[in-house]
Amino acid sequence: MAAKEKVLKFIDIFGDKMQEHRQALTDMDQAIGDGDHGINMSRGMKAVAEKREELAQKNISDLLKDVGMTLVSKVGGASGPLYGTAFLKASMVVKGKEELNAQDLSDMLKALEDGVVTRGKATTGEKTILDSLVPAIEAYDRALAAQKPIKEAMQEAEKAAFEGVEYTKTIIATKGRASYLGERSIGFQDPGATSMAYLIQSIQEAL
C-alpha cells in the first residue's frame, strides 16, 4: 500500500476509534474535567470523515494539514488547538514527500509532540496528552535503533502509549481543567492521554 493510502487508513481508523470510545472518553473527562472530550473528538473526526473524498485527492502533507485545520475549527476546547496544531506540525515535516520511511514516521511523531508542547506549554508528568505520546515516541525510536521493523516498532510504541495512560492514573494533574482538582485527580486516567494512545494505536493498525 502506498504511503498516502496508509495515512488515509490511519485517519479512518482513528475516526472510528473516536466514535467507538466517544462515551468512555467523555466519562473519563467527567471524572476530572468538564466531560466533553469524547463528544468533541468524535465531532471533529466526524467532520474529517465527511471530507474523506476531498482528502484522498490531496498529497500527504496537504491532507494532514486539512485534518489539522478541521480539528482546530470543529473540536473546540483545548483538544482542538492541541490535536489541530499537532497535525499541522506533522504536515510540515512531510512536505513534498510521497513515500514515508520509518524515520519519516519518527519525525512526524516528534512533530505531533512539538505541536502539543508549543500550544499547550506542558511537559510530561502533568497528566496530559504528552504522557502517552512521549513514551510512545521513545519506544518507537528505541525499537528502530534496535533494527526492528516499522510495524513492530509501532507495536512497542502502542504498548508504551497505553502504559503511559496507566501512569496518568498515578499522578496529579497540573495542566488543563483537571489541575483544579489537585490531589483529587489521582486515580483517574487522563482522557487526552487516552485519545492520544488510540491515535498511536491507529497508526500501528494502519501499517
Add this chain to the structure above:
Amino acid sequence: MKKFINEIENVEIEMFEGLSLAHPDVVTRLEDSNVFVRATKKEGKVALVSGGGSGHEPAHAGYVGTGMLDAAVPGAVYTSPTPDQVYEAIKAVDSGAGVLLIIKNYTGDVMNFEMAAELAQADGIEVASVVVNDDVAVEDSLYTTGRRGVAGTVFVHKVAGAKAEEGASLAEVKAVAEKAIANLRTMGAALKPSTVPAAGKPGFELGENEMEIGIGIHGEPGTHKEELQQADVIVDHLMEVILKDMSLDEGSELAVMINGSGATPEMELYIIFRKVYELLEKAGFKVFKTFVGDYMTSIDMAGMSITLFKVDDELKKLVSAPAKTIGFTQV
C-alpha cells in the same frame, strides 16, 4: 435528563437563533455563525471581544452592547469557541483602534483565543488580550494552569467596556482591564451539578447532604465536598478564603456580585448577600455597589459565587457608567 430542548445537537444553534430573534435592537448574529456583534457598530473605538462555552447565559452574548462588549463568541456547551470563529469576530468589530480579547483562564479558551489573535495579527489588526483569573478556590502557581476565570469576568467586561466607550486607547483599555483583574476575587459553592445536554447526565455527583466547595463554572467538580451547612456558615467560609487573598484596608470600597449558577433562586442569593454585607461592614469595608442575580451561569447548576471587587475612583466611575446589553443594563 429533563430539559426544554429539541434535538441535542441543535441546542446551541437554536439558542443562538432565539437570542438574535429576541433582541434585534441590541445584537446581530453574523450569518450562519456563532458570532454576536452589536446591532449598531460603533466606529473608531477599541473593540472588546469575549467568549467561552455556551451554558453561561447571559454570558457572553448577553453582554454585547453599549458600554460593554462589541462581540461575543459562544462555543458549544462548556467548550471554547474555535480560532476561526473568534477571528471572524475580531475582523467584524475592528474599526482601526484595535481589539481587546477578554479571555477566561481555561486551557482551551486561552489556546483558541491565542490562535485567533495570531490569525488577526497576521492581517495587521492590532490585538491585545487579558486573561481573567478571579477564582480563589484554585491554587495559583507557575506550575499549574492557574486560577479560573469565573463570575468576576462580568466586571472586567463592564469596566473595560466603559473605558473603551470613553475613547481610550487599546493600551489604556487593556491597563484598566488588568487593574480590574488584579482587584477581583471570587469563590463559589454548588448544591446540585449541571447536566450538559450532549452528556445527558450530571457532571459530578453530590449526596443529599453534600455540597461542593470551590466550584468552577463548567460543571467540573470543585476542590472538595463538604457536608451541607446553613447559608451563613457557607458564606463565612467562602468569605474567609476570599478576604485572605485580598489586600483591603479599613474603608476599602467594594463592588459585590452574588452570582447564581442557573438553578438557584434569587431568594437564596439575597440570603447570601445579607451575610456578605454583614461581614464586610463588620470588617470596616464599604459596599459601593451590589449585583445579585444570574450573571455567569452553569446551565442548571444549583450554586452561587461571591465576587468582591476592590474599586478605586476610576473603577467606581467605570462600574457605574451606563450600559445597555441583554444581561446588564444600567442608566
